[in-house]
Amino acid sequence: xxxxxxxxxxxxxxxxxxxxxxxxxxxxxxxxxxxxxxxxxxxxxxxxxxxxxxxxxxxxxxxxxxxxxxxxxxxxxxxxxxxxxxxxxxxxxxxxxxxxxxxxxxxxxxxxx
Numbered sequence: 001x002x003x004x005x006x007x008x009x010x011x012x013x014x015x016x017x018x019x020x021x022x023x024x025x026x027x028x029x030x031x032x033x034x035x036x037x038x039x040x041x042x043x044x045x046x047x048x049x050x051x052x053x054x055x056x057x058x059x060x061x062x063x064x065x066x067x068x069x070x071x072x073x074x075x076x077x078x079x080x081x082x083x084x085x086x087x088x089x090x091x092x093x094x095x096x097x098x099x100x101x102x103x104x105x106x107x108x109x110x111x112x113x
Contacts, residue, residue, distance in 0.1 A: 006033045014111040017090075018042055022112055023099075030105035036060065036088065036096040044087040049102040051080045058096030063087045 002024055009021040011033075017040025021033040034053070036042070044066065059073045064086050072078060080086050090096045 009033070011035075012111055015042065016040060020109075020111060022109065025105040025107045028105065029101055029103040030107055032100050032102075032106070032109075034096070034098045034100055036090045038090055038093045038095060041089045042087055044085050046083055046085045047106075048082045049104065049106050050082050051100055051102055053078050053098055053100040055096065055098045057098075058090065058094050059092050060096045060098075061089045061091050063089070 004024050006021050006023065009023055011019050011021045013019050017037035019035040019037075021035075023031040023033060025031070036058070044063065054077045055072050055074055057074045059071060062070045062072065062078065062080075064070065064080070064084060066085060070078070
């Protein structure tokens with residue numbers, strides 16, 4: 001078994017106010033920590049990975065396929081199918097933190113150092 005603390009990973013600011021920390025990856029999935037400052041936005045994008053996540057604190061607005069908005073708060077989780085266009089915004093005055101899981105593993109994301 002492997003284990004890792006988020007404080008052991010290297011945190012990268014991928015767009016203004018959005019910080020991602022690559023955590024461990026197994027053979028079938030990987031994990032990253034997410035921190036989104038108040039007012040920050042992850043622009044619309046897509047990837048082949050299935051993405052599941054959990055909001056630990058704050059409230060995030062997901063925009064799927066350009067117009068379907070889903071608002072999720074602390075204690076809620078989600079799944080986004082591969083190849084679906086999605087964005088996420090923090091429209092509140094408080095940060096959003098959570099964990100994302102990717103399958104297959106996203107071991108070398110293009111934002112990683």
